[in-house]
Amino acid sequence: MAKPKQPKKKFSEMTPEEKKKMIIKETISWILTLGAAVLIALFIRGFVFEPVIVDGSSMLDTLHDRELMFVTKFDYIFGEPERGDVIICKYPESTKNYVKRLVGMPGDLIAIKDNIVYINGEPLDETYLTAERNDSPFYGNMDERQLGEDEYFVMGDNRDNSRDSRSSSVDTLTRNQIKGHVRFVFFPFDSMRAIE
Numbered sequence: 001m002a003k004p005k006q007p008k009k010k011f012s013e014m015t016p017e018e019k020k021k022m023i024i025k026e027t028i029s030w031i032l033t034l035g036a037a038v039l040i041a042l043f044i045r046g047f048v049f050e051p052v053i054v055d056g057s058s059m060l061d062t063l064h065d066r067e068l069m070f071v072t073k074f075d076y077i078f079g080e081p082e083r084g085d086v087i088i089c090k091y092p093e094s095t096k097n098y099v100k101r102l103v104g105m106p107g108d109l110i111a112i113k114d115n116i117v118y119i120n121g122e123p124l125d126e127t128y129l130t131a132e133r134n135d136s137p138f139y140g141n142m143d144e145r146q147l148g149e150d151e152y153f154v155m156g157d158n159r160d161n162s163r164d165s166r167s168s169s170v171d172t173l174t175r176n177q178i179k180g181h182v183r184f185v186f187f188p189f190d191s192m193r194a195i196e
Contacts, residue, residue, distance in 0.1 A: 050180065052088055052097060058156035058163070059099055061130045062086065062195065068187035069099070069195070071180035081152065081175075083119075086182040086195050089154060091170050099182060100164055101128075104153025104172075111144035112166070115159065118144075128157055128196070136160040150174050 011019065054067045063069065063086070071088050081087060085102045104110040109120050115134050117124040134140075139159060147153060151172035156162025165172050182195050 051186075052099070052180075052182075054099060057161055058158050059086070059101075060133060060158040060161075062101075062128055062157045063099060063182075063185065064191070067185050067191065069182050070184040070186055072183050073180045075181045076178060081178050081181070084196075087154065087178050088180040088182060089173055090177045090179060091173075092177075097179065100154035100156055100162070102152060102178075103155050104147050104151075104165070106147055106149050106151055108147045108153070109144060110142075110147060110153055112140065112142040115140035117155075129159070130157075133157070133161070134159040139166060142166055147172060152178065 009018070011022070014022065050071050050073065052069050052071050054063045054065055054069060057065055075081075081102050083102055083105055086099065087102050088097050088099055090096070091098055103117060103124065104119065111118045115136070117126065136159065152175065153165040153172055154170075155164045155166065164170055184195060185191055185193050
């Protein structure tokens with residue numbers, strides 16, 4: 001026959017030694033719970049998704065300054081970036097996140113003439129651009145260049161005001177500099193939308 005369970009003692013009925021053991025046990029339990037929560041949050045942020053805030057105007061009119069974006073990371077853990085993706089990336093010599101559009105892929109022959117991007121000799125269909133943000137005589141031309149096997153060419157959608165792969169200080173990115181795929185704007189609430 002099983003022993004009947006002893007009713008739990010109230011804290012006020014415990015001896016000082018029992019109180020001390022209970023406080024230690026509860027403290028360890030809280031530390032383990034909080035530690036697990038922090039590890040799960042870090043895992044999610046590092047490998048699943050992350051909220052990111054837009055800083056600046058280089059992606060107008062697709063993204064606006066101070067909007068909050070939902071960025072997925074698992075896409076690029078299990079798959080590869082694709083031309084046209086809006087991405088979060090790191091520039092050389094920088095720890096800051098940048099948001100840009102992936103325009104040129106490894107092996108592409110890329111050129112810009114009169115503000116039109118040519119990939120392998122064909123004009124790139126960029127319906128997301130706004131004409132008045134893509135008419136600079138200073139940034140509208142780039143000689144043809146061949147991208148290497150781990151070179152990605154990124155540009156802002158506001159071509160007249162974007163520091164991107166056209167700049168010698170940025171140049172092309174490598175695959176490991178591409179950190180996430182921008183999927184959705186979730187704030188401000190009246191501007192929620194999917195990003196294409």
